[in-house]
Amino acid sequence: EAGVAQSPRYKIIEKRQSVAFWCNPISGHATLYWYQQILGQGPKLLIQFQNNGVVDDSQLPKDRFSAERLKGVDSTLKIQPAKLEDSAVYLCASSYPTGGGELFFGEGSRLTVL
Amino acid sequence: AQSVTQPDIHITVSEGASLELRCNYSYGATPYLFWYVQSPGQGLQLLLKYFSGDTLVQGIKGFEAEFKRSQSSFNLRKPSVHWSDAAEYFCAVGARAGNNRKLIWGLGTSLAVNP
Numbered sequence: 001e002a003g004v005a006q007s008p009r010y011k012i013i014e015k016r017q018s019v020a021f022w023c024n025p026i027s028g029h030a031t032l033y034w035y036q037q038i039l040g041q042g043p044k045l046l047i048q049f050q051n052n053g054v055v056d057d058s059q060l061p062k063d064r065f066s067a068e069r070l071k072g073v074d075s076t077l078k079i080q081p082a083k084l085e086d087s088a089v090y091l092c093a094s095s096y097p098t099g100g101g102e103l104f105f106g107e108g109s110r111l112t113v114l
Numbered sequence: 115a116q117s118v119t120q121p122d123i124h125i126t127v128s129e130g131a132s133l134e135l136r137c138n139y140s141y142g143a144t145p146y147l148f149w150y151v152q153s154p155g156q157g158l159q160l161l162l163k164y165f166s167g168d169t170l171v172q173g174i175k176g177f178e179a180e181f182k183r184s185q186s187s188f189n190l191r192k193p194s195v196h197w198s199d200a201a202e203y204f205c206a207v208g209a210r211a212g213n214n215r216k217l218i219w220g221l222g223t224s225l226a227v228n229p
Contacts, residue, residue, distance in 0.1 A: 004157070034173055043158070044220035056216065091157055101146050101208025101215035105157035 002026065006092050012112045018080035020113055025073070025094030026073035031055075032076050033103065034081045035091040043091055049075065050097060079111075087113045116141050117211050122221035127195050129227045135190040137205030144209030146215055147188040149179055152222075153201045161203075164188065174229070197226050200227045 001103050005024040013019050026062070030051050035043035042085065043106070048056040051072035069075040079086055089110045093103040119138045127133055141144060146165050150158040162173025169181040179190045188205060204222045208215035 042221050045216070048216075097189075101148060101206070101217050102160060102163055103158075103217065105159070107155075107157045 004092055004094055004104055005045070006090075006106035006107055006109050009107065010112075012114065013039060013082055014114050015084055018078065018082040019082055020079075021077045021090050021092075023075045023092030023106060023113075024078070024104075025092070026104055028096070029094035030072065030094045030097045032069055032075050032096050033091075033093040034075070034087070034092065037089045037091055037108070039088070045076070046090075082111075082113045085114050087111055116207065116218050118205055118207050118218050118220040120203075120205055120222045120223050123221070124224045124226070126226040126228060129197050130194050133192045133195045133199070133225070135203050135205075135225070137188045137190065137220060139186050139207045139218075140187065140203075141186075141207050141209060141212065141218075147179075147181060148206040148208065148217070149173065149190050150179070150189070150204045150206065151175075151201050152204065158204065161190070162192075172215075186196055197227045197229060202226055 001050040007022050032049045034046045036046050037043045045069045046060045052069045067077045089108040091108045092103045095103045118141045121136050148163045151161050151162040152158045161177050162171050164171050164181045172178050177192050181188050202222045202224050205220040206217045208220050
């Protein structure tokens with residue numbers, strides 16, 4: 001079974017530039033999550049999708065972050081414009097809707113904002 | 115308020131020694147409990163989970179954890195640590211959110227293993 005795929009693995013940009021991250025979840029997983037993990041901290045949920053609908057985006061900084069999940073499969077997370085404090089690893093995870101919280105993670109996309 | 119506390123930020127053990135990582139939670143109902151491991155530069159991998167039943171659960175890589183309701187704890191253990199166990203360990207509670215569960219994460223414990 002293929003795991004959660006993310007790209008790019010690494011990205012370096014200057015502040016005020018934009019960046020986009022892509023995620024392909026495990027086949028059959030209706031629920032998709034984007035997490036932000038700052039160095040030395042635990043993951044912080046940015047947004048959760050069920051199929052192509054948003055379940056929770058309460059911690060997404062909507063003035064600069066956006067995410068979409070067209071057709072209920074792949075998802076894209078965009079940051080525009082980026083700030084220095086956005087430097088982090090962006091983790092995508094997926095699960096079955098009734099998975100009880102058991103998530104399957106991708107390897108993450110590490111963003112450095114200069 | 116729902117929360118997860120991992121009291122130890124960093125732990126160092128010698129290879130072959132036993133390991134216990136502590137996790138305490140605050141949650142009003144019966145929790146779903148998880149331990150995830152994150153190796154350097156990698157995503158998180160599920161080690162084990164507790165939903166119900168036997169309070170001692172076995173996971174991958176020789177890890178086990180015990181749910182103690184009276185102490186609101188879910189400590190992770192391994193009898194003999196290997197150098198490859200050096201990683202970041204996260205405890206999480208699956209809190210009910212509508213028809214789904216939302217994970218509440220601890221801040222993690224960083225494990226170093228001395229040869």
